Amino acid sequence: MPSKLPAIAEAGPESESTATPVISVQDIVHRYNGRSALDHVSFDVRPAELFGLLGPNGSGKTTLFRILSTLMVPTAGRALIMGFDTAKDPAAVRRQIGVVFQAQSVDEKLTAYENLWHQGHLYGLHGSPLKARINEILDRVGLADRMKELVETFSGGMARRVELAKGLLHHPSVLLLDEPTTGLDPGARRDLWQYLQILRDQERVSVIVTTHLMEEAERCDRLAILNEGKLVALGTPTELKHEIGGDVILLDATRDAESLVQRISARFQVDAAVMGDKSRGNQVRIELENGHRFITGLVEAFPGEIQAVSVSKPTLEDVFIHRTGHRFWTETEEEAKN
């Protein structure tokens, strides 16, 4: 088993965009009982990249995660990890990947060190090399001074970091994490993301994270955005937001938003759309350069019809709306999230 990725270690940052992909997802289709969960999804993940799979509930993230972690075979298409086919050569793929599932897999009645000791044995590591690796990896995840304490005395964030260390113990080239910050408070979430960045930079692993949180997606080097099983966007967060160009204006219409959209479009020749959802007061959304200059004329043109106006720089949610025509969150999900 290779201890590190020589190809990655030798490659400079400038060559990474053209380097051989660490993961290659090729035209994957997955159906459950005939129902589509992934619909011709393709993308590559580069060496030492922090890559996000972003999508709302039901978009296919977990399905793709399970295919990449060799737990499921896709209906069609294939995924290669370090050149090995996840369906045809799962044992070789498993040696290349570390996996952190949503459900906790550490034993709380053991210390952090003991958890890793047992994990090491599963991978055929023993004695002083294993001891050295445990010390090294617990240091990386900021737990060196707590390694002899029982995991049950740890905070949620610390227990997750033991999971990370477990996933990394056998020097995988790729770390796959399924919604790793679920159940963590905002401080522990930020910490965990910092550790993921450290692991990418210092261990040179490629980190693939599924998330439904925009603020987490913002931290990724690149993103694949999924919606209803389809890849709707691929790029760096900055690239994706730039594609919208200009600003996003949101208006709360007092009356019929549909009619207001038509009249705004006719009068100002801009692309306006209803972000309909009655409880939100019929919002109208406009993408426009220099949005602030447009506001005065707009409010004056439709007296009494506009209750509130906001102008903002595009977010990743705007990218999602731009690509799919609908919001990322349903209203119920948004309430549950807060």
Ligand code: ADP
């Ligand atoms: P996400 O992780 O983004 O929430 P999933 O991959 O879990 O998305 O789900 C994608 C689609 O596949 C959804 O429509 C979901 O209902 C369906 N699905 C997921 N798992 C199963 C399963 N075991 N059997 C049948 N349908 C499933």
